[in-house]
Amino acid sequence: MGLSSGPQATGGSADNSSLSGSPVATAAVTTNGAVCVATMPSADVMTRLWSMPAADGSRLRQMVAHRLEADLPIPLEQLAWGCRAGKLPESGSPGLTVMAQAARNERVSRQMARLVELGMAVDVLTTEAEAIENLLRLGMREQTPPASDADPEAVILATPDDWLVAVRSGGFVQSVRHVSADSGRPELTLQNCRQMIEAVYPLRDVRRVRWAATPDVVVAELLAEHWSMPIEPLEPAETLVGPNGGRLVAADLAEFGPAIGLGLAALDEPDVLIRLAGRERETLSPRRQQIERLLTTPGRWIAAAGILFVLMVGTHIGALTWERAQMKRLITEYDPATSPMVALEPKIRAMERINTYRINVEDVVARICAQMPNSVLISSIQLTREQGLVIKGTCGDSKALFKWVDALRQDPRLDQIQPGRTEPGKGGGFTLTAQVVGTQRLAGGRQRGAR
Amino acid sequence: MTISQRDRRALWLGGFGLGLLVVYFLAVEPLWAWYADLASSHQSAAADLSRLISNNRKADYYAVCVAEMEERVGPLTEPKPYSEQISVVTERLTATAQGNGIDLKGATPVAPVAWPDDPRLQRAAILVDAEAEWTNALQFINALYRVEGILSVEQFELSGDAKKGNKLTLKLVVSLLAQAGQEGASPWSR
Numbered sequence: 068m069g070l071s072s073g074p075q076a077t078g079g080s081a082d083n084s085s086l087s088g089s090p091v092a093t094a095a096v097t098t099n100g101a102v103c104v105a106t107m108p109s110a111d112v113m114t115r116l117w118s119m120p121a122a123d124g125s126r127l128r129q130m131v132a133h134r135l136e137a138d139l140p141i142p143l144e145q146l147a148w149g150c151r152a153g154k155l156p157e158s159g160s161p162g163l164t165v166m167a168q169a170a171r172n173e174r175v176s177r178q179m180a181r182l183v184e185l186g187m188a189v190d191v192l193t194t195e196a197e198a199i200e201n202l203l204r205l206g207m208r209e210q211t212p213p214a215s216d217a218d219p220e221a222v223i224l225a226t227p228d229d230w231l232v233a234v235r236s237g238g239f240v241q242s243v244r245h246v247s248a249d250s251g252r253p254e255l256t257l258q259n260c261r262q263m264i265e266a267v268y269p270l271r272d273v274r275r276v277r278w279a280a281t282p283d284v285v286v287a288e289l290l291a292e293h294w295s296m297p298i299e300p301l302e303p304a305e306t307l308v309g310p311n312g313g314r315l316v317a318a319d320l321a322e323f324g325p326a327i328g329l330g331l332a333a334l335d336e337p338d339v340l341i342r343l344a345g346r347e348r349e350t351l352s353p354r355r356q357q358i359e360r361l362l363t364t365p366g367r368w369i370a371a372a373g374i375l376f377v378l379m380v381g382t383h384i385g386a387l388t389w390e391r392a393q394m395k396r397l398i399t400e401y402d403p404a405t406s407p408m409v410a411l412e413p414k415i416r417a418m419e420r421i422n423t424y425r426i427n428v429e430d431v432v433a434r435i436c437a438q439m440p441n442s443v444l445i446s447s448i449q450l451t452r453e454q455g456l457v458i459k460g461t462c463g464d465s466k467a468l469f470k471w472v473d474a475l476r477q478d479p480r481l482d483q484i485q486p487g488r489t490e491p492g493k494g495g496g497f498t499l500t501a502q503v504v505g506t507q508r509l510a511g512g513r514q515r516g517a518r
Numbered sequence: 519m520t521i522s523q524r525d526r527r528a529l530w531l532g533g534f535g536l537g538l539l540v541v542y543f544l545a546v547e548p549l550w551a552w553y554a555d556l557a558s559s560h561q562s563a564a565a566d567l568s569r570l571i572s573n574n575r576k577a578d579y580y581a582v583c584v585a586e587m588e589e590r591v592g593p594l595t596e597p598k599p600y601s602e603q604i605s606v607v608t609e610r611l612t613a614t615a616q617g618n619g620i621d622l623k624g625a626t627p628v629a630p631v632a633w634p635d636d637p638r639l640q641r642a643a644i645l646v647d648a649e650a651e652w653t654n655a656l657q658f659i660n661a662l663y664r665v666e667g668i669l670s671v672e673q674f675e676l677s678g679d680a681k682k683g684n685k686l687t688l689k690l691v692v693s694l695l696a697q698a699g700q701e702g703a704s705p706w707s708r
Contacts, residue, residue, distance in 0.1 A: 384553070387560050394563035401570055407577035414584045417594040420635075420695070421587070425670040428659050447677035452670075509634065509641075 102190050102333040105182050106325060107343060109195040109243040111174045113139060115167045116241055119152075122163075127152060131167050139169060147175040149193075149341035153238045166239040168194050168341050175344045191337050192344040195325050196240040199233045202320070202328030203240070205335055208302040218274040221264050222301070223290075224321045225280035231324070232260045234267040242267045253289055261294075270294070277301050279320040303327075423507050426452060431503055434481065438474040440467040452506055456481070458499040468497055480504050592664040597639055600630055600696035603667050604642055607694050610665045615648060618658040620688070623647040630696060640698045643672065646690040652676075655688050662692060669693045 115138055119130055131150045136143045148169035175192065182189050199222060219236040230246040244263040248256050264270060276294065279301040280286040290298045303315040307327070320327065332340055361368070403409065431450060435458065439445075445460035462468040465488065472486045482502045489496040521529070588594055597603060604627045615622040624647040630640035650658060655676055662668055673691035 384556070387556055391556070391560045391563050394560075394567045398563065398566050398570065406573060407581070408573050411577055411580050411584060413596040414588075414594040415580050416636075417596070418584055418587045420669060421591060421594075424693075425663070426672070426674075428671050428674050429656050432656060445678075447675065449676075450671075450674040452672050 102337045103187055104191045104193060104329045104333045104337060104340065105178075105187060105189045106193055106195045106198050106329065107170050107175065107178055109245065111170045111178075112194045112196070112343075113169050114194075114196060114241060115139075115169075116237075116239060117165050117167070119163050119165050121161050127163070127165065131165060135167055135169060141169075141171065145172050146170065147172055147343040149343055151197075151239075151339065151341050164237050164239070166196075166241070166341070168196065168343070170194075170343055179344055188346060190345045191333075191340055191342050193329070193332075193340045193342060195231075195243040196233070197332065197340050198325035198328035199231075199243055200235070200238075200240040200328070201332035201335070201340075202324050203235065205331040206304055206307055206320075206327055208304050219268045219272055221260075221273050221276045223260060223276060223278040223280075223286060224301075224324045225278065225284045225286050226321055227281065227283055230256060230260060232263045234264055234273075236268070248284070253285065254293070257289055257293055270296075275299055279317040279324065281318045281321050284321075424509070426450065426503070426506055431456065431480070434478050435475070438471060440464070440471050442467045443471060450503070452508065455483075455500065455502040455506075458501075459497070461496050463495050465495060468495075472499065475499075475501070593666050595666055597667065597695040597697050599699050600640065600642060603694060603696040604644070607665060607667045607692075608644060611644060611646065611662065611668075611692065614661045614665060615646075615658060618661055619650065619654040620658045621649040621685070623649065628691075630698075632698070633695060638698055639695050641669070642694050642696050644692045644694070646688070646692060648688045648690075649682070649685045650688050651684050652686060655686060658688075659690075662690075667694050669695055 115135065117131075117134055119127065122130065128150065131148075132143060135146070135148060139146070146169045148167060150165050150167040152163040152165045179189060179192060182192075203222065219234060222231075222233040222235060222240075224231040224233075225248065227250060228248055230248050232242075232244050232246060233240050234242040242263070244266075246256055246259040246263060261270060264273060273296060275297040276290055277299045278286045278290065287298055287300065301317055301320055303317070303320055305314065307315040309315055309319065315327070428450060432448065435448070435456075440462075442464040443460055443462045445458060447457075447459045449457040468488075469486065472484055475481050476484050480503060482504050484499065484501040487498040487500075489498060584594060598606070608625055608627065611625055612622060614620075624645070626645040628643040628645060630642040633639040633641045648658075659671060659674070662671070670693050671690055672693045673689070675687075675689040677687045679687065
């Protein structure tokens, strides 16, 4: 992680005119533009540090709100505030150390407006204390820690015009102040720094001072001469590199320390920072976040889809070609003479002719006789393909005759049954004509000689 | 010579359009035609193969049907030439009549006519005059239907006469199919 590939340190002081000589904006934007973090000027921020019983987030916020209401002279409605909790320095204690920071709403709005004017869409507006805390937590090379985490330490970032003095204890930067530097009277500058520190802790309680300065500022000798405590230079972590790829040096820390701290915070856990204002970030479900992450590289997906498409087309054409070759081989190798249908075809044709044209005489006669009454005497039966069925006979009982005719009409194989009575005075002759259903007529001419 | 921004954009667009046309006619269209040809020949081969497979399956099915039919009506054969067919059928008809107690008065072959379903065949007929008892007449027809070459009874006439007692007069026209050879091509040729 470095400045070139991670946070881009931007800003620094942009306008010193309106806020007591303190810088207006320190901001950092991550390279991919995902998060933009900026700070309020330290002079506009009120800080409180309390020990509180352990509680979950919303409960803790409620308690902090009550304490702020009691501690601060400004109504809570007029404040933008945030808090961050850490463990109590005493080991085994169930409580929390909570740092709350607040600023007037109007100041916060003004700061946001200025940042917008600078072209920044700020996601998190935090404090300089948080920037310095993250710089010390994430951007420093491993150094000798103080005897106890609760021991106060001072941090000085010195440039020819401005010295930033921070006091840190228990994992919180409790105070950040800017001191205007007077190059002609460095002792006076140091005196101002001392006052800033002693506004938080007596100087004798401060276990060490860590510093970084631009080359034209003499800090170490001055501190060693006037303050009797360990003096340690700040050394940036090896992983921090500048835009040109070179490692950051102490002078970079002195000049851009807060911005680097913000950048590191933006990359690490921007949601943990004390947040006074900023763009409302949409809370996405994990699945949606996964989809969003996938969609961040559309080029790769399009390329993958293209490759997949080409593979599918190739597979499809390969399969078609192979199948066609196999089918053609099978068709070529097939010998029609060996087909079982060749031997069967004459028999099949004969079978079909019989099924189509054969008249089942026995079945027709059986159907006629099955329901024939005893009073009927048949003299002749004639069945032809073209003219159908003609039955001649005698029947003295006309009622029985017509009953028989009705029964025959129920037979599905017989159709158009027409009874005719002849010679009623001579015993009752009759002629019955019918068509046999299913008899296939021949399309050709009549048989010569057929009767 | 300087080209204005607008002209440059127009040239770019024109070039792009021209490029698209070239790519279409030189790459897309031939490839698509090649693919369509491949798909078409694949479909054609699939249809041919499907027909072969279907024929084999049909053969299995018809083998069973033919066996059942032959069990019922006797051997199924291709029609023979007219002269051979008519003589064989007449002989077998006579034998069948004798075997079923039929008093055969006459069996007269009739000249063939064209068979409408198949120009390679012709339909001939034999006129049968006989006397038989009632039950024998139907048995005779059943037996006729097992004679190889007989297609159907085209005309069936059974009449009784009190003077003849139980004997009934049986007149049949039996049709048979024969190959349409030279001899049967035209009835006037004989």
